[in-house]
Amino acid sequence: MIYFDNAATTAIKPESVGKTMSDVLTSGHFGNPGRDSSNYSVNSSLLVEQTREKIAQLFNVPSSDFVMFTSNATDSLNTTLKGLLKPGDHVISTNYEHNSVIRPLEQLRRNNVDIDYVPFDTETGVINIEDFETRIKSNTKAIVCTYASNVTGYVLPIDNIGKLCKKYNLLFIVDAAQSAGFIDIDIQKQGIDVLCFTGHKSLYGPQGTGGICLKESLPIEPLKSGGTGIDSFNSNMPDEFPTRLEAGTMNVPGIAGLYEGIDYILKYGLNNIRQYVIGLTDEAIDGLDKYPEVKIYTPRTGLRTGVIAFNVGDLNSAEVGQWLWDEYQIANRTGAHCAPKVLESFNLVEQGIVRLSFSSFNTSEEIKVFLGAMEELIIEYRKEI
The missing domain is CATH 3.90.1150.10 (Aspartate Aminotransferase, domain 1)
Incomplete structure (x- = not known):
């Protein structure tokens, strides 16, 4: 076959991905991260933090605190878009988008969020910066787009879109499902405010892993709320990242596999x-x-x-x-x-x-x-x- x-x-992964995940599940040494002071909890907390740092290194995130784990890019995008866009806002996207962007946006449209989609040239694949700029309005809050088309492989002019967002003081939200682990991404240099990624494609991690990376703190309303292990008497989610967007028990075996997938990429270049x-x-x-x-x-x-x-x-x-x-x-x-x-x-x-x-x-x-x-x-x- x-x-x-x-x-x-990516069905074929580095051998270390499955081995490390198996060790987490079968060694009997890994419990809930951040929930108590036992070695079981400490082992998991250390593993999670090491993976945050590995992701921060890969994407040049200013702090590992600005790396939040999710279950995939769809989860990341839903959390980001529904947590930042409010009624009356305007957002610009593109005709290259996956339904993980389109469907949350169209759901928000029913809540009075205005949306424009920028077309691309079907002969060359090119999408023009001018087509973004002409759609900017007084209530435009963000540009959200894929880094690369999952259909044609075309890579969008992310650097130039980032400069445009800086010029007009817009949030820049990027779907990196097709680019993370394949294209150099520097969220600080490229002006990416929110990077949404998945672990199971070119990062060579397992399904059920993904994340959100922030360039700086943003007022994202959590999509999910629940236990965090801290601030338990607060009926709201904590304000601090990464805890604010990480309700519930974490996927420690998956995060361990993701670490190994990213390590493979960094090792081979x-x-x-x-x-x-x-x-x-x-x-x-x-x-x-x-x-x-x-x-x-x-x-x-x-x-x-x-x-x-x-x-x-x-x-x-x-x-x-x-x-x-x-x-x-x-x-x-x-x-x-x-x-x-x-x-x-x-x-x-x-x-x-x-x-x-x-x-x-x-x-x-x-x-x-x-x-x-x-x-x-x-x-x-x-x-x-």
């Missing part, structure tokens, strides 16, 4: 991993380029991730994806990819898009198998038209 669905979840994965992506795109029946939606110029989005003639994307799995056991993703505005922009609501996404555990040999499979598929397609 060949796994090319890493933009959804984020730039080294990215260059290797982009090399695989280029190899696959070059192979597909020779077929006139193949339409590639991933831009060839500018920054991009290890994603290829394509279609074969008028074949439904689901047919292509199913054939790749049935005939060659190549795992891929088809359809709308939870990014409806991308599909609408390309007029592909019915056909969908086939997506391949690579990680550092994929190989050139696997790319060659895929290209051989595509040659066979296209020969069959030509016979039918």
